[in-house]
Amino acid sequence: MNIMDNLFNVLKSDDFNTLPHLMKGLNTLFEAVEANQSGPLKADLLDPQFLSELESVPENVDISFGKSLTDIKCLIRDENLRVHEVYLKYDGIKRIRIISVNIPFAPFLEYIYSTVEEVIVAYLKHVITLQSYFYELENIDNNCVVVEPIKPTFKxxxxxxxxxxxxxxxxxxxxxxYPTNIHLIGQSETWQDKLQAGVLNWDHDKNIVENVMSIFDFDKSMLLSKGNTNKLDHEDTQMDDGILCGICFCSELPNSPGVPQPLCQNSNCNVYFHQNCLFQWLVACEGGRPPAFGVINGSCPTCLQPISCSKKDCVI
Structure with missing residues (x-):
């Protein structure tokens, strides 16, 4: 077996999926190579600086590997002790890119980095700017019943x-x-009137949950009770409610995130629909012609009352 085959086996083997075991395996291989070759060959086979750097990452970062050395998972703890998963791909010497994170898109995520340390510094620098964003999302998740996303993350x-x-x-x-694009999904003139008045009087000194409480006249005990139900029994609640799409008769679709929503404005219509299913249904009813401005109008498949659906809310 030649040198490259040995190296390939080390990098791909599940026996070397932790940093200490990997380093031990590589050192053993390099020692065998140097004993049989004239001069060291480490630099020709793998970037030793990269391996050395992985051994000296900061204490707030944990490193692990996927199926090979080129697939790297970093657990980065920020100053508020939140743990962020960052997945990297080693494409070669001084070529490291970010392939997956649990935060919204930002331009720095598409850069090519020379070192893992550069990635960590850039990521933490960006995370500092998202502290208010994290706080508002965590506050909503902890105090409200969040029906979507099904498994909410910072992304x-x-x-x-x-x-x-x-x-x-x-x-x-x-x-x-800051909150944006606030609107109701479903049917309730009472809630709609409250929302319109509340948005005009939004108190920017309060967080989002506090404003929602004020707008809809919820007291804290009601909101906390809803939040506890969501946190502990979210899946059971959905099953008990029996929320199925009135078109596909499913709760979840394999290639489409989200659950059925109360999209019909008829207060007597208790049928829920996936955004995707309703959009495609309405388009089909119009002969398959796509809507001019991304919004399709038609009749509810169940009660035949007027209904509309926006393409931007769908994942087709």
């Missing part, structure tokens, strides 16, 4: 908050931690 910059069985509040959060 999801929105929350659909359950107001009642037929109404959800959609809130998007900017990287600065």
């Amino acid at each position: 999801d910059d929105y929350r659909n908050i359950r107001i009642d069985d037929k109404t959800w509040l959609h809130v998007e959060i900017t990287p600065d931690g």
Whole structure:
């Protein structure tokens, strides 16, 4: 077996998926190579600086490997002790790129980095700017019933908050931690009137949850009770509610995130729909012609009352 085959076996073997075991395996291989060759060959086979750097990462960073040395997982703890998963790909000497993170997109995520340390510094520098964003999302997740995303992370910059069985509040959060694109999903003239008045009088000295409490006249015990239900029994609650799409008769679709929503404005219609299913249904009813401005209008598949759906809310 030649040198490259031996190196390939070391990098691909599950026996070397931790840094100490990997370093031991590589050192054994290099010693065998140097004993049979004239001069060291480490630099020709692998970047020794890269390996040395992995041994000296800061204490707030844990390193592990995937199926090979080229797939790297970093657990980075920020100053507030939040743990961030950052997945890297080693493409060669001084060529490291970020392939997956749990934060919204930012330009630095597409850069090519020379060292892992550069990645860590850039990531933590960006995370500092997202502290208000993290706070608002965590506050919503801990104190409200979040029906979407199903498994919320910091990468999801929105929350659909359950107001009642037929109404959800959609809130998007900017990287600065400010709410945007606030609207109701479902049917309730009472809630809609409260929301319109509340948005006009939004108190920027209060956080999002406090403003939601004020707008809908929720007291803290109600909101905390809803939050505890969401945190502990979210999946059971969804199953008990029996939320199925009125078109595909499923709760979840394999290639489409999200759960069925109360999209029909008819207060007597209790049928939920996936955004994707409703959009495609309405387009098909119009002969397959795509809508001019991304919004399709038609009749509810169940009650035949007017209904609309926006393409931007769908993942087709």
